Amino acid sequence: MDILNKISEHLQLGDDEKVRIFTKEAIKAKISPKEILNNGLIFGMDIIGKKYKAHEIFLPDVLLAAKAMYAGMDLLRPMFIKGGIPTIGKVVIGTVQGDLHDIGKNLVGIMLKGAGFEVIDLGNDVSPSEFIEIAKKEDASVIGMSALLTTTMPFMKIVIDLLKEERLIGKIKTIIGGAPVTEEFAREIGADAFGYDSINAIEKVKGLTGMT
Amino acid sequence: MKMKIIREIVEIRISDIKLEKANVFKNQDIPLNREHSLKVETLFTEAMELFIEFSHPKGLVSEIPIPEFEVVYFGEGLNEKKTPLDEIFKKADYLALFAVTIGEKLSQKIGELFELDEFALGSMLDAVASEGTEKVADIVENRFSELLAKSDEITSSTGILRYCPGYCGWHMSGQKKLFEFLHPEDIGVTLLDSYLMKPLKSISGVIVIGEKEIHNFIDSYAFCSQCKTHFCRDRISELFRE
Numbered sequence: 001m002d003i004l005n006k007i008s009e010h011l012q013l014g015d016d017e018k019v020r021i022f023t024k025e026a027i028k029a030k031i032s033p034k035e036i037l038n039n040g041l042i043f044g045m046d047i048i049g050k051k052y053k054a055h056e057i058f059l060p061d062v063l064l065a066a067k068a069m070y071a072g073m074d075l076l077r078p079m080f081i082k083g084g085i086p087t088i089g090k091v092v093i094g095t096v097q098g099d100l101h102d103i104g105k106n107l108v109g110i111m112l113k114g115a116g117f118e119v120i121d122l123g124n125d126v127s128p129s130e131f132i133e134i135a136k137k138e139d140a141s142v143i144g145m146s147a148l149l150t151t152t153m154p155f156m157k158i159v160i161d162l163l164k165e166e167r168l169i170g171k172i173k174t175i176i177g178g179a180p181v182t183e184e185f186a187r188e189i190g191a192d193a194f195g196y197d198s199i200n201a202i203e204k205v206k207g208l209t210g211m212t
Numbered sequence: 213m214k215m216k217i218i219r220e221i222v223e224i225r226i227s228d229i230k231l232e233k234a235n236v237f238k239n240q241d242i243p244l245n246r247e248h249s250l251k252v253e254t255l256f257t258e259a260m261e262l263f264i265e266f267s268h269p270k271g272l273v274s275e276i277p278i279p280e281f282e283v284v285y286f287g288e289g290l291n292e293k294k295t296p297l298d299e300i301f302k303k304a305d306y307l308a309l310f311a312v313t314i315g316e317k318l319s320q321k322i323g324e325l326f327e328l329d330e331f332a333l334g335s336m337l338d339a340v341a342s343e344g345t346e347k348v349a350d351i352v353e354n355r356f357s358e359l360l361a362k363s364d365e366i367t368s369s370t371g372i373l374r375y376c377p378g379y380c381g382w383h384m385s386g387q388k389k390l391f392e393f394l395h396p397e398d399i400g401v402t403l404l405d406s407y408l409m410k411p412l413k414s415i416s417g418v419i420v421i422g423e424k425e426i427h428n429f430i431d432s433y434a435f436c437s438q439c440k441t442h443f444c445r446d447r448i449s450e451l452f453r454e
């Protein structure tokens with residue numbers, strides 16, 4: 001088995017120690033960091049996503065794999081010029097104002113990173129203006145909002161209305177999710193996408209950024 | 213007939229909280245009939261240990277007369293027009309408001325685990341904490357029925373169930389009046405403007421005690437079609453199994 005396969009296999013087993021060892025080995029063997037990232041780490045994570053979607057593995061397995069992926073990425077990061085991992089897009093993500101539920105949002109962020117996106121996580125209780133300001137400052141292409149209560153969902157619309165006011169609709173796309181959020185609500189408030197779980201969110205964000 | 217209105221801060225020992233692994237796994241999307249890895253079992257064990265170390269369970273229960281509950285239930289006037297609870301509470305023998313929490317430390321610990329890239333353990337601990345909070349509510353519910361049983365208020369046909377704002381047409385904003393009456397601040401639980409309670413792992417609601425039959429309703433209310441869980445079915449059938 002070649003080194004990149006070993007990285008992918010051990011990532012799928014959630015073995016962060018082994019992923020670290022084989023990533024170091026790959027670096028030593030002068031495999032380019034981009035190749036290690038794409039054909040080892042992201043490749044493995046992609047298989048994990050497919051297995052999870054097919055109910056062959058469960059959430060904890062996915063999260064152990066994500067930790068292993070991050071272990072490999074930590075070793076690669078200093079090797080990229082300007083110190084940044086190449087990404088397929090930048091997403092600003094957060095739980096909306098008044099809401100402190102962040103597990104679902106965390107899972108979406110972890111999976112987006114695993115798929116190769118750069119994720120700027122603003123945490124929870126994020127005000128509409130903070131979403132916009134940071135997305136502008138970071139030149140992000142997507143804002144992702146999570147809400148677990150019907151009483152906090154209206155803040156999602158405020159963010160979208162602000163984007164309209166600033167004529168940023170189309171330039172910055174939006175995706176929303178969370179237990180009480182529905183596809184219909186997303187349509188109603190003018191969000192570009194609705195994600196019902198973390199895997200679905202990746203597919204939708206890939207769609208928004210022209211990756212599919 | 214009992215005379216005094218009951219209000220009690222319920223002391224809860226962590227050893228009294230009997231978590232159901234099946235519920236934790238359900239939250240983690242792990243089907244019960246499927247085999248899972250040893251790693252998953254290890255995560256569950258570790259999460260249980262952290263739960264014991266970091267949770268600070270507390271409960272508060274306070275009896276409320278039906279006319280006063282009517283005011284609490286009406287809340288900010290945002291409930292659905294027809295709800296099961298609206299019909300149920302008027303037929304109750306006793307009502308008690310309650311609030312429970314397992315404290316802020318556990319949520320902080322979950323946050324720390326995510327910061328350290330320990331996602332799987334953090335997520336498992338979150339599920340354990342949610343299940344733990346439900347079990348603390350069970351303990352408070354049992355405590356209230358014990359208090360009533362002392363004065364022979366409970367019979368074999370009595371049914372006890374709790375109902376919470378945010379479920380079955382009782383709007384989340386109902387928590388405002390509930391807090392004004394109950395004062396969950398006494399156990400460290402506060403309500404934000406968004407009607408979210410702090411600490412996150414908290415539950416508030418009303419315990420309804422009456423004939424079992426009063427709890428029996430059909431899930432055909434206008435809002436039932438949007439409900440993703442239909443937990444009411446399990447709750448009602450469990451009540452009649454007892």
Ligand code: B1M
Nearest residue numbers: 104144145146149150177178179195197378409412415416
């Ligand atoms: C950016 O793009 C995206 C894309 C996808 C995105 C996304 C963003 N964000 C999320 N997603 C999606 O992907 C994620 C990964 O798959 C998912 O994220 P989630 O966050 O949904 O999923 C988590 C990983 C796991 N899911 C969860 O942890 C939530 C599960 C349910 C059952 C739930 C639980 C467990 C709990 N709760 Co409560 N709880 C419910 C939930 C009902 C449900 N079936 O979802 C919900 C959220 N709760 C509700 C309520 C009412 C309440 N809860 C309360 C309490 C609790 C527990 C403590 C028992 C517990 C812990 C809560 C917590 N999260 O810490 C109370 C409030 C607590 C508080 N602090 O204020 C209380 C108010 C009840 C009360 N009166 O006490 C309801 C809100 C209804 C409403 N009207 O808004 C509720 C929908 C249940 C219901 N009625 O069906 C997807 O939604």
